[in-house]
Amino acid sequence: MKASVTKGLGQGFVLEEVELADPIGREVRVEVKASGLCHSDLSIATFLGAEFPAVLGHEVAGIVTEVGPDASEVKVGDHVVASLIQFCGLCVNCLSGRTHLCTRPEFTLRTPDQAPRITWNGQPVAQGMGVGGFAQEVLLHENQLAVIPDEMPWAPAALIGCGVLTxxxxxxxxxxxxxxxxxxxxxxxxxxxxxxxxxxxxxxxxxxxxxxxxxxxxxxxxxxxxxxxxxxxxxxxxxxxxxxxxxxxxxxxxxxxxxxxxxxxxxxxxxxxxxxxxxxxxxxxxxxxxxxxxxxxxxxxxxxMGSSNLKKDIPFYASMYLQGRMNLDDLVSKEIGLSGIDEGYDLLKDGTTARVVVTGL
Ligand SMILES: NC(=O)c1ccc[n+]([C@@H]2O[C@H](COP(=O)([O-])OP(=O)(O)OC[C@H]3O[C@@H](n4cnc5c(N)ncnc54)[C@H](O)[C@@H]3O)[C@@H](O)[C@H]2O)c1
Ligand SMILES: [Zn+2]
Ligand SMILES: [Zn+2]
Missing domain, CATH: 3.40.50.720 (NAD(P)-binding Rossmann-like Domain)
Structure with a gap:
């Protein structure tokens, strides 16, 4: 599949052919329909830094295409929104509903002895915030997904994953x-x-x-x-x-x-x-x-992340949108292709742009 790869600090977002692994355990493969450009990924790519090369992007809406053998919360065909909030569901904070404070967020990731989820020319690629949403597909733990109604349009749905939750x-x-x-x-x-x-x-x-x-x-x-x-x-x-x-x-x-x-x-x-x-x-x-x-x-x-519990709050905001009580349409200022992320971030400097969303190649 194609993904926009950030190869190092200040090196921008470059379209490449990468490999995505098959789902194991509770992992889910999602075909990305919309992926928002949040300022945080620009900060990571320009001054904060992270493990590179990486596929960044963490504001994703899409369709479930494949589920791992132990996944039970989503099924093929479900419309979902992904979030960077990684939680185990079992620690003291998760059990009190404060999943954004999970003490074991790595629970949602593969362990170092398992094959990486994303590779590029055979080399491992870091998956930004457990999502890696600047790509045609994502592979992530089902805890990072919430199901939304089928009638919810893709670009506004994607915004819920970070901008709205936060x-x-x-x-x-x-x-x-x-x-x-x-x-x-x-x-x-x-x-x-x-x-x-x-x-x-x-x-x-x-x-x-x-x-x-x-x-x-x-x-x-x-x-x-x-x-x-x-x-x-x-x-x-x-x-x-x-x-x-x-x-x-x-x-x-x-x-x-x-x-x-x-x-x-x-x-x-x-x-x-x-x-x-x-x-x-x-x-x-x-x-x-x-x-x-x-x-x-x-x-x-x-x-x-707005102290959010994604499993409860993503469907809440989708419902507020569908009832006409939350305006998300006017936040989607421009839809771009996966190859245009650098230009997309430039657009954010413009006084009239709210969010730029990737909805194609
Ligand atoms: N805490 C979290 O969990 C979390 C989650 C997501 C994003 N963020 C952060 O939130 C921030 C906002 O993200 P975004 O995607 O909305 O960015 P953005 O670039 O879309 O918005 C920033 C806004 O601030 C305005 N601005 C700049 N300087 C200003 C000033 N001096 N006074 C008043 N306004 C000013 C800009 O004109 C722009 O409208 C980023 O720093 C991002 O990393 C934090
Ligand atoms: Zn964000
Ligand atoms: Zn936890």
Missing amino acids: GAGAVLNSAGVQYGETVVVIGAGGVGMNAISGARLAGAGQIIVTDIEDGKLERAKAFGATHVINSREGDPVEAVRAITDGGADHVFDFVGVRPVTAQGFQMLGKGGGLYLIGAAAVDAGLEVSTLVALSASQKVQGVY
């Missing part, structure tokens, strides 16, 4: 936003836009969105932002404190550069929480004054 999940699961509370979304990209949808589902009172691109802010308004702020055109902290009458209940940072994260903390009101989701550089972080935080009972929380 963005909406940060609001609904990690922060547990309640009716009437104020929410600030910093960075209205492919992930942050779903935080706006999550805030609407939660019944948030004010949904304030900041970005540096007017095109992204216009779309944010169409998705339900009650206020938008271009942080290039003034002090976003002052603006948020004025709108919220003293500070917000929840601030979600989808950008992750030090000055922006520091501003996010300054936007908090009494009892407010800052949620760290984006990391645009390796030194992303925050310095917090204990005196400020304690006197206002404020908290800072890192958020991995």
Whole structure:
């Protein structure tokens, strides 16, 4: 099959012919129908690094074509969404429903003594986040898959696997936003836009969105932002404190550069929480004054994959989409071929692009 291979840091995404192994155990082979371009894979390919060569891509929707002898949760012909959340189902965190905190995520992978799932010219290829979605097919553990209704279209379905789980999940699961509370979304990209949808589902009172691109802010308004702020055109902290009458209940940072994260903390009101989701550089972080935080009972929380339980949350978001309660169509800005991933990531720099999705060769 064809896959887009990242051969090293800064070497982009190159279409190659690779081999995919047959399913063993609880593995499942999925024909990829749509594969979204999440910023995280660009970060891995450009500055974070990983095991290379690798097939990256982790936002996948497709059809099950083959199942291993021990797979029991999906069957051939099922429409599925894959997630990078790897969980065992048996550890203490999994048993309490917090599968995103599984202590044995490697349970879903092959062991070093087993043949690799992907090879290229006979050499092993790393499978990005246990998915390897920039390919015509993926082979992964059934724990990483959720079944969706057949009527769900492919490109919006793919977005659920990361952007929606992360963005909406940060609001609904990690922060547990309640009716009437104020929410600030910093960075209205492919992930942050779903935080706006999550805030609407939660019944948030004010949904304030900041970005540096007017095109992204216009779309944010169409998705339900009650206020938008271009942080290039003034002090976003002052603006948020004025709108919220003293500070917000929840601030979600989808950008992750030090000055922006520091501003996010300054936007908090009494009892407010800052949620760290984006990391645009390796030194992303925050310095917090204990005196400020304690006197206002404020908290800072890192958020991995929207604290999602993929088996429950993927079907939930698919259902919200099919009921017309979650807009995913307007996040699919462009559909591209597997050979055009570098250009696809370039498109994300454009102020009007939300998500780019691979839907062909
Ligand atoms: N924590 C997790 O589990 C998790 C999961 C998925 C993605 N992520 C991360 O979330 C982040 C967002 O991903 P994405 O795919 O939406 O990226 P994206 O590139 O689509 O969106 C980023 C947005 O931030 C805006 N932005 C940039 N600088 C800004 C600033 N100074 N102030 C306000 N807005 C600014 C951009 O204009 C863009 O709209 C990435 O860092 C990604 O790696 C984290
Ligand atoms: Zn992602
Ligand atoms: Zn576990």
